[in-house]
Amino acid sequence: MNTTQESAVVTRVVAVAADASSPQPGSRIAGLGAYRPVTVVSNQAAAGAAGVGTAWIEQRVGIRERRHANAAESVVAMAVEAGKKALADAGAEADAVDVVILATCSMPSPMPNGAASVAAGLDCPAAAGFDVNAACSGFSHALAVADALVRAATARNVLVVASERMSDWVSAQDRDTGPIFADGAAAALVVAAERPEIFPIAWGSDGHQAGLITILPDTGHMEMAGRKVFRWTTSALMPAIHTACQRAGIDPRQLKAFVPHQANLRIISTLAEAIGVPGMITAIDVVTSGNTCAASVPLALHALRQSGQIHSGDPVLLFGFGAGLTYAAQVVLTP
Numbered sequence: 001m002n003t004t005q006e007s008a009v010v011t012r013v014v015a016v017a018a019d020a021s022s023p024q025p026g027s028r029i030a031g032l033g034a035y036r037p038v039t040v041v042s043n044q045a046a047a048g049a050a051g052v053g054t055a056w057i058e059q060r061v062g063i064r065e066r067r068h069a070n071a072a073e074s075v076v077a078m079a080v081e082a083g084k085k086a087l088a089d090a091g092a093e094a095d096a097v098d099v100v101i102l103a104t105c106s107m108p109s110p111m112p113n114g115a116a117s118v119a120a121g122l123d124c125p126a127a128a129g130f131d132v133n134a135a136c137s138g139f140s141h142a143l144a145v146a147d148a149l150v151r152a153a154t155a156r157n158v159l160v161v162a163s164e165r166m167s168d169w170v171s172a173q174d175r176d177t178g179p180i181f182a183d184g185a186a187a188a189l190v191v192a193a194e195r196p197e198i199f200p201i202a203w204g205s206d207g208h209q210a211g212l213i214t215i216l217p218d219t220g221h222m223e224m225a226g227r228k229v230f231r232w233t234t235s236a237l238m239p240a241i242h243t244a245c246q247r248a249g250i251d252p253r254q255l256k257a258f259v260p261h262q263a264n265l266r267i268i269s270t271l272a273e274a275i276g277v278p279g280m281i282t283a284i285d286v287v288t289s290g291n292t293c294a295a296s297v298p299l300a301l302h303a304l305r306q307s308g309q310i311h312s313g314d315p316v317l318l319f320g321f322g323a324g325l326t327y328a329a330q331v332v333l334t335p
Contacts, residue, residue, distance in 0.1 A: 026196030027150040029335040030092065033085025034186040034302040035078045035163075036289070037067040046179040049172035057179045062265020066182035066290025068167045075107055076114050078185035079163035080121035086159065086187035087122070089335075097124040097189075098155035101146055102131045103138030103162040103294040105323065106169055118161060128155075135213070136261045136322025137203070138162060138294030139186075140330055143318075144201040146190040161187040162294040171221045180264065181222070182290030186298030188335075199248035202240045203328040206232070213323035233263070233321050234270045240329045241275060241319060248315070248331035255280050256314035256334070257304060261321055262286035262296035271319070281309050293322065301334075310334045 042065050043054040050057075057063055069078065079102055087094060100122070102115035115129030134141040139162040146158035163185035170177040190198065209232065212225045245252050255277055260268050262285050272282040285300035292299060297320050304310050314334040321327040 023153050024151045024192040026193040026198070027147045027190050028193035028197035029188045029332060030191045031086045031088070031090025031189045032186070032298065032302045032305065032335060033082045033087070033089055034184070034299055035081040035085070036184050036299070037069040037073050037078070039068050039070055041066050041068050041182075043179070046172070050175040050178045051173070052175050052179070060264070060266075061180055062287055063180065063290050064287050066288075067184055069165050069183040073165075073183070075104055075163045075165050076117045076121060078165075078183070079114065079118045079161040079187070082163065082185040082187040083118060083122050083159055083161050086161075086189045090189045090191070092157065092189055094122045094124045096157050097122070097127050097159045099146070099149060099158040100124060100127050100129040101142040101158060101160050102129070103134070103142040103160065104131060104164055105133045105135045105138065105293060106164045106166055107131070108168065114163070122159070124159075134294070134320075134326045134328070135324055136263065136291075136293045136296065137320030137324075137326045137328040139297045140201060140318050140320045140328035141203065141326070143188065143190065143198060143332075144203070144328070144330065147198040150190055150192050156192060158190045159187060160190060161185060162298050164293040164295045166291070166293050169215060169220070169222050171219070174221065176226055177222050177224055180291045182292050184289060184292040184295045184299055186295050186302050188298060197333040199244070199331045201328055201330040202243035202247060203326070204240065205327070206236075206325045209325050210323070212325065229325075230267060232325060233267055234274070237321060237327050238274055240327055241271075241317065244317065244329035244331055250315055250331060252277050254315055255317050255331075257281040257283060257310050257316040258319070259283040259297055259301045259304065259316055260319040262289060262300055263291055263322070294320075305334060
C-alpha cells in the first residue's frame, strides 16, 4: 500500500467514526443501476440444447429469451458496471461509499470474495467489502444489512450489488435448469434518511429442504426439484409477505407494485393473485431476462422504474426466495 492509499484509509476511517456518534432515523435507496449481458439467447437456442420445444419452455416457465455473460462479463465486472450506474443515478461519487455488499451465489471461487474486487473496480478507497450468499433472496438480505449499517451509523453510504453468472453453474442439456437460469447484475445505493424508506425485513429459511436446490459435487452443475420448490413457494411463504407489510405499517392495498424473484412466470402469477390487491403492478422481467437468481429482484425493480410504471415514493414489496431454502420480504419506497 502506498502513502496515498494509506492516507485514504485513515481519512475514511476518521470520517466514518465522526459520523457514528448517533444512530440514524432511517435509510433509503438513493439510486439504482443495472447491467444486462450483451449476448441474448433465444428460446430456439436454449430448447435445442435441452432437447425440448420452444413452446415447452414458454408454457412451463414463461421465458422467451435470456442473457448469458461472455468471457469478459465476470460476476465482478458486471457488478462494477451496475454499481457505476447506481452511483450515477444517485448523483454520488465512488469515494463516498463506505461499504460494498455483493449478493451472489455464483462466484467461481470462495476466495477472494467478490465485494472487495468490486470496490477496487469502482475506486472506492478503503470501503469495506463482503459477500452475502442467500441465493435468490440475496439482494433483500444484503439490503437489510445495508439498512442496519446505515441506521446504526456504522456506515454512511452502502452500495448493495447483486450479480450472477448462473450460466456457469447449469448444464445447457438439463431442461430443468439450462433454459431457465441466466446472468446479470443490479445495484442500489443505500444512504441515511430522515424517515425510514427501507422497512423491516421478514425473512427466514427452511434448511430441512435445502437439498431441493443444490450443486452436484460430481458435475459442478445445479440440480433443482422444481415442482417441490413451486409448492413450497406458493404455499408456505404468504405469511412472510403479510408480515413485511405489517412491519412497514401499511395495508397491502397501499402497495403500488410487487417485485418478486423472477423464478418463473407461473410462480410470479400465483403469488400476485394470492396477495389479491386490485390495480397492483407486478414486475415481470423473467420473460426477457430469465432467472438471474440474486440479481432478479433489483433488475426487475430497475426495469419497472425505467418503464415509468412506478415513481419516486411509491411503496413496493420486494420478495426473494430460493436455494437454502431462503426467503425475504420487505417494503421499500421507490427512489
